[in-house]
Amino acid sequence: MRNATISGTGSYVPKRLLKNEYFNELLGEDVDTWLRENLTIEQRYWCDEDESTIDLCEHAALKAIENAGIRADELDQIIISTDTPENISPATAAVLQHRLGATGAGTFDLNSACAGFVSAIDTASKYIIADKQYKHILVIGAYAMSKYLNRKDKKTVTLFADGAGAVILSAKENTDSGFLNAHQFTQGQYHDWMGVYAGGTGIPVNHDVVDSGKHLLQFVKKFPKELNPTMWTEMSHRMAKEAGIEIKDVKKFFMTQININAIHEMLDNLGLEKDKAKYIMHKYGYTGSAAIPMALDESFRNGEIKKGDTIFLIGSGGGLSFAGAAFKV
Structure with missing residues (x-):
């Protein structure tokens, strides 16, 4: 196959x-x-x-x-x-x-x-x-x-x-080896909570927009703090079930790297130790959609994952969009 x-x-x-x-x-x-x-x-x-x-x-x-x-x-x-x-x-x-x-x-x-x-x-x-x-x-x-x-x-x-x-x-x-399964979800009711809202057809850039700073990233409201850990936990269980494995068999989790406490809460929900996730935010800050592949590359280079290991990639971002993918290395 x-x-x-x-x-x-x-x-x-x-x-x-x-x-x-x-x-x-x-x-x-x-x-x-x-x-x-x-x-x-x-x-x-x-x-x-x-x-x-x-x-x-x-x-x-x-x-x-x-x-x-x-x-x-x-x-x-x-x-x-x-x-x-x-x-x-x-x-x-x-x-x-x-x-x-x-x-x-x-x-x-x-x-x-x-x-x-x-x-x-x-x-x-x-x-x-x-x-x-x-x-x-x-x-x-x-x-x-x-x-x-x-x-x-x-x-x-x-x-x-x-x-x-x-x-x-x-x-x-x-x-x-290779791709096992993946899932994507969206909770669009949060679409106007954080983003770069000017520059498209909805709010074209003009002098007034630039003068007001609306062309820059806006953090309009705080997201419910339980949202990411809850969604990530549910996605992890679903991916593990479809892959036919136990959660404990996942070698490493590669996560959206904006809040270490949210990652820890997800791991607690799953009954896993904190070192099951790869962390890079301490030295790179929050690099958005680049965070997961940056962490993945570092793990490969450092020999932290090897052939036969199962890894979960789980991201979330403005919109709110959620995506998870499971691979066997």
């Missing part, structure tokens, strides 16, 4: 390092203590003025392609998950295709906010399983939210950061 397997990973963050102390000075108060004690965040990376989402994607993609042992012109599809695209149109994936010289690849962007990478890897896996023309697909989660931050808004400016993570999915016949 044909399946989609992870054949290579890569990740990249910009060179501009900002430690918490930078924001103490920017905001005129001690935010470092709160960030460390409540979120474990110590630092993050932001793009310079001459860097953008496409640069992050290119660096991560090149690493994943090399790691997979293929050439760019062997890619059949490029899918980029981002809610900080290079342009509204054309797709960031089309720009990347040109930069990589991936002449045989189709392209499209996907936006389900911070759940996007998992939605994209679900999509790519089913392309490979359903259609034999797809042998290698590049999937990227990319985030350059620093470009959309209000420097005076301490609710957002200290949390959000930039980076990209990439995965090569490759077709493999007669294997027990």
